[in-house]
Amino acid sequence: MSATVTEAPPQGRATSLRAVWPAILGLSVVFLVEMLDNSVLNVALPTIARDLYASAADLQWIVSGYSLLFGGLMIAFGAVADRYGTRRVMLLGLGLFALASLAVLAVRTPGGLVAVRAAIGVAAAMTAPGTMALCFRLFDQDNLLMRATAFISTVGLVGLAVGPTVGGLVVQVLPWQALLVLNAPVAVLAVVCIRRGIPADDPAHRNPAPLDLPGTLLGTATIGLALWTATLAVEDGWRHAVPWGVAACATAAGFVGHERRTAHPMFDFALLRRPQVSASLAYQAGLGLGLAALTYSVSLQLQLVWGWSPAQAALGSLPQIVTMIAIGPFVERFVTRIGAHRAGPLGAGAVVAGLLIYALLGRHHYAWIAAALVLTAAGMRVVMIIASVTIMRGLPEDRTSMGAALTDTSQEVAGSVGMAVTGTIVAAAITGALSDVGSSPAATRHFEHAITVATLVLTAVCAALAVWAARRSARPAA
Incomplete structure (x- = not known):
């Protein structure tokens, strides 16, 4: 790799992490909740199964629904953010994240929880591309960018390490819904920090090409089907996974063909x-x-x-x-x-x-x-x-x-x-x-x-x- 360290940053860019601490804190919090939501609910699955009378298939969708939408939609929202504003999409995603997390209080059935987890997965996909892109906007020196990236990812890794333990402790004293409700104030903190610490999107730095909607749909379907195929292969064997794998290959071929033909590819x-x-x-x-x-x-x-x-x-x-x-x-x-x-x-x-x-x-x-x-x-x-x-x-x-x-x-x-x-x-x-x-x-x-x-x-x-x-x-x- 050939990343180089610039000697002096142009005017307007930060020269230390301390100078932009609200932004770093906000982006760290975003990455933290993404990591926590990957694991923190797993510890409560037995309780959820008893409370909602959920079957094994229901529990699988409660876990997989989040990860499939999160992984499948990241590239699509990356393309949207480049065209309509990374900061704007990040803030909208955080708003959806908070609302979806609070919606768990109204859940009475396994299907309702699957819907909530799906909405949280969409919100996480909206915020994930912006974490690094907005950090990149703050610095010109690569050593500072590496330092900021290391700090943000460390916060997320700490969350990943302590998430199951914290989740287990919370479930001991509070209803399992608290594991998701606690996301709301964290998302609000991230919104405040990002609004304060990161300038509004500059229209001159956006991608001027129109959004390639067919390409976006095909790309999302390809990634989602690939992730689902791999999930089925592990859990149920290739006999159940092969048809989905064929569908993933078909959508991938359609995506590549479309992107090479269209005037404004995603x-x-x-x-x-x-x-x-x-x-x-x-x-x-x-x-x-x-x-x-x-x-x-x-x-x-x-x-x-x-x-x-x-x-x-x-x-x-x-x-x-x-x-x-x-x-x-x-x-x-x-x-x-x-x-x-x-x-x-x-x-x-x-x-x-x-x-x-x-x-x-x-x-x-x-x-x-x-x-x-x-x-x-x-x-x-x-x-x-x-x-x-x-x-x-x-x-x-x-x-x-x-x-x-x-x-x-x-x-x-x-x-x-x-x-x-x-x-x-x-x-x-x-x-x-x-x-x-x-x-x-x-x-x-x-x-x-x-x-x-x-x-x-x-x-x-x-x-x-x-x-x-x-x-x-x-x-x-x-």
């Missing part, structure tokens, strides 16, 4: 010829695959093979989150010292090394798993921050929201694919149910062998993407 594929853009997306996709390999496999191994409880398994995965939080403040100094063109490949190399340690040694002792989690987390943190900054620098100013949405979506889709690949290989190796893995030495060996194969497959793809991205980013910008 996404200009010519931007992928820019080394900074394509390399950053490849890095993010590789990280999504690597994260999926560990997230899925480690939890299963600790519980099914070693007999750990869910709480113990959650604690066993903490080295990953703790490392990501701890290393955040040092990334900017590390990149400044050795250069982004070296830091990116080194970070990706750490991810690959960590995956190999887990694949080859993780079955023998938890110490190897902890080492793998720490190494991959450190590498991911470095690459994520560099890739986010680099793709923003590689795009025109009127495409920054789309760029932010692309980075998040590429990692999320790759993560879903990685989960599906791992789940497929494990399912093919095991004749009975997953719960039977620890019942016999043979079943345990088959499971461990499948995890090793799946992790090595994803590691190979991750390494290939990293090598391609490193070579691509070494080319001069077009």
Whole structure:
């Protein structure tokens, strides 16, 4: 990657994080609630099932409805924000977020909660692209942009780490609805900070092209179907997932064909010829695959093979989150010292090394798993921050929201694919149910062998993407 540090920022841009603290606080809060809403409600699912008489299918939609709309709509709202104002779309999204969260007080049926979660997913998709795009608007110096990105993402990671614990404590003393109602004052705080700390959108910096509605619908359908296909492949097997996968391929072909023909495409594929853009997306996709390999496999191994409880398994995965939080403040100094063109490949190399340690040694002792989690987390943190900054620098100013949405979506889709690949290989190796893995030495060996194969497959793809991205980013910008 080739992010560079400018010597002096033009007039009007901040020269420190402290100078724009309301904006940084507001964007941090936005990212925090996005991370919390991914996990905080899971701890209350048994209570929700009893309270609303929800079935297993209802619970699946309560969880999946949010993630599918959040992941599927990010690029669409990135395109909308570039045309109508990133700050405006962010504030509208926060307003919808608060109203939808309060609407849970009127929920009396599982369908009502699914609708509320869907509305919250739409709101999160409206706010997500703006977090990085508005941060980019504040600074011209890349070291400050990396520092701000590290701080904002650290706040979100803290929320991800403590979310289930906080959710469990809240449910002990308050109704489960409080988990969503608490989003409303947080959203109001974010609105106040962003309105105070970030200037209104400048019409001169918007994308003047009209919104490509057919392309937006096709792109959203493609991503949504891809995420749903991967979800079904993990939960129900490929027999149920294949028809949806065929539909995803069909909409993808329609999207590409339409975008190449239309005069004003939602996404200009010519931007992928820019080394900074394509390399950053490849890095993010590789990280999504690597994260999926560990997230899925480690939890299963600790519980099914070693007999750990869910709480113990959650604690066993903490080295990953703790490392990501701890290393955040040092990334900017590390990149400044050795250069982004070296830091990116080194970070990706750490991810690959960590995956190999887990694949080859993780079955023998938890110490190897902890080492793998720490190494991959450190590498991911470095690459994520560099890739986010680099793709923003590689795009025109009127495409920054789309760029932010692309980075998040590429990692999320790759993560879903990685989960599906791992789940497929494990399912093919095991004749009975997953719960039977620890019942016999043979079943345990088959499971461990499948995890090793799946992790090595994803590691190979991750390494290939990293090598391609490193070579691509070494080319001069077009």
